[in-house]
Amino acid sequence: MFEISVRKHFDAAHYLREYNGKCEELHGHRFEVVVSLKSDKLNEIGLAYDFTELKRLLGEILDKYDHTCINEVEPFDKLNASSENIAVDIYEQLKEKLGEFSTHLSSVQVWESPNSCVTFSL
Numbered sequence: 001m002f003e004i005s006v007r008k009h010f011d012a013a014h015y016l017r018e019y020n021g022k023c024e025e026l027h028g029h030r031f032e033v034v035v036s037l038k039s040d041k042l043n044e045i046g047l048a049y050d051f052t053e054l055k056r057l058l059g060e061i062l063d064k065y066d067h068t069c070i071n072e073v074e075p076f077d078k079l080n081a082s083s084e085n086i087a088v089d090i091y092e093q094l095k096e097k098l099g100e101f102s103t104h105l106s107s108v109q110v111w112e113s114p115n116s117c118v119t120f121s122l
Contacts, residue, residue: 002048003106005036006055010066014081017071026069031086032111033062035094037104049101057097061090083110087120 013028035058039048064073070081079085091108098105107121 001038001040002042003036003038004048004051004054005034006051006058007032007034008055008058008062009033010062012065012068012070014070014076016082017080029112031065031083032109032117033058033090034109034111035090036106036109037098037101038106039104049104057094058090060097061093083112083116083118084120086110087118091120091122 009030009032011028011030013026015026016023018024035054037049037054042048065086070076070086075089076085087108087110090110091105094108095102095105107119109117109119111117
């Protein structure tokens, strides 16, 4: 089994509704996002999936968050902008973009600090 991963980042602000702590106030992060695909076979040139293409697809998704207040970006205008919910949203969008390769999507990690991340997978 092969697993390939790419990492990209975006800078954004957010706040957690009903948190009852400092994170309920507007604050910012350099979010790091790592997406991983699994495949048990390689294509005709020996790739499980093209890194460049995966970075491009992820970049299209992250562009909508970059330099925003995430709480103002759909669906987070109604859904809490937690790293957990951000990971699910990125996963669902990437799965749609991957088309026939959507079954290869293994996980999405969202790091909001060098020491704290969430991983979402099905």
